[in-house]
Amino acid sequence: MRIGIIGAGMAGLSCAHALRSQGHHPVLFDKGRGPGGRMSTRRVDTPLGEAAFDHGAQYLTARDPAFVAQVERWAQDRHVARWSPAGPDAWVGTPAMNAPIRAMAAECDVRWNTAIAGLCHDGGWRIGDERFDAAIVAVPAEQVAPLVADHDGALADAARAAVSDPCWTVMAAFDGPVPTDCDRFADIGIIGSAVRNSAKPGRTGPEAWVLQASAGWSRAHIEDEPDMIARALLAAFADHIGALSPTIIATSVHRWRYAKTGTSARGAFWNAEIRLGACGDWLLGPRIEAAWLSGQQLAAFVGPAR
Template identity: 85%
Template sequence: MRIGIIGAGMAGLSCAQTLRHQGHNVIVFDKGRGPGGRMSTRRIDTPLGEAAFDHGAQYLTARDPAFVAQVERWAQDGHVARWSPAGPGAWVGTPAMNAPIRSMASGGDVRWNTAIQTMTYDGKWRIRNERFDAAIVAVPAEQVAPLVTAHDVALADAARSAVSDPCWTVMAAFDGTVPIDRDRLTDLGIIGSAVRNSAKPARTGPEAWVLQASADWSRAHLEDDPKMVQRALLAAFADHIGTGSPAVIATSVHRWRYAKVDASNHGAIWNADIRLGACGDWLLGPRIEAAWLSGQHLAEFVGSTNRAVSKQHL
């Protein structure tokens, strides 16, 4: 089949890879400028050189045997490395968190800078004036319903029932080492997580920290001015550091409206009658592993449908 996938995050690319292995012709559309999504890395010029920040997911873990095997392959290819500050089972992308996504995207047809607002169905799916035998949505739950309501009410309702926590993130580069003896801290008042990004494996550049606000604080201040958010998180971090803090030499702020989802246990959803599917962490769990597994589950559903159709034709 010719299959169109909307969303080039971990779930969409996981599904795309397996579908291609099954022999399908797959095209992936994504509104972003390049690989990353919630595994993105932002780079900022500073007086001390370029600073890098993994401003979305900070690390990943692997429990399911299939994902463990996938992570081991990434490690062999140099795309991930272990990161002990988050625990013995934690991994980070190298040289940036988006390295696994970049590797997955490189093997197929991915159309960047391509936002999809609607799709139509008349026996075939039409996405941006291209026709497909099947369509898959691999975007955050809040973005699923507007795309599929006209075609599958049950799928749209399932997406609406999934609620994501927001997260304000402040990235800060310093002109010296922040005097804290750990590279990852949690629950610092309004700061849910503080990570010394420059200490992760294969990182270069000046001292760089990623400060992520708690879900409650982010929700309460969701529409605040980014400069106010920056001042609040930097002040909270300075209070924790105490005296002797180095100077901030560069900053950036990012608001994740859909950061961590309260997931269902569907795994993935596939409507074989109209060949419409959905995958993503909102269908399995708020982890990178869950997003990858959801994409795998959906590819299996699609493959089963295709085999059944082939038998009928025989």
């Protein structure tokens, strides 16, 4: 089958790879300019050179045997490396968090800069200007329901019930090392995570930190101005460290409206009658591993080409 997949993040790309191995022909559509999604890396010019920030997912874990094997293949290709500050089973993309996504996307037919606002079913599926035998949505739960509500009410209801937590993220580059021996802090007041991004394997450039607000604080301040967010998180970080003696040479702020997803615990969804499917971490659990496994599970539901 020729299968259209909306969303070229971890779940969509995982599903596409599995479908290709089963003899199908997946085509992915993504509104982004390139690979990344919630595994994106932002690069910011500073007086000391370019600073890089993994401003979405900070690391991934591998526990399921199938995903462990996939991560080991990425490691052999130098797309990931272990990162002990997050635990013995933690990995990060190298030289940036989006490296595994880039590697997966390079082997697929992906239409970047292509936002899909709706699906049309008339025996087959029309996505944009193209026709497909089947359609798959691999986007955050909040974006699923508007796409599928006219075609599968149960899937739309499940997506509406899986509410994601937002996350405000502040990226800051400094002209010298921040005075702490720790490269990662978790749950320090309004900050859910603080990571010295420049200390991750394969990173270059000036001292760079990623500060991610807690879900509750992000939700309470979701419509605040980015400048206020930056001041609040940097002040909280300074209070925890004791002082930020290096000078901040660049900052950037990003609002993730759909950061840590809720879950319906279904794994994946496949309506064989109309050939409509869904995969993503919201169907299994809020981890990169879950997104990959969900894509694999959906491909198994679709089955091999006949």
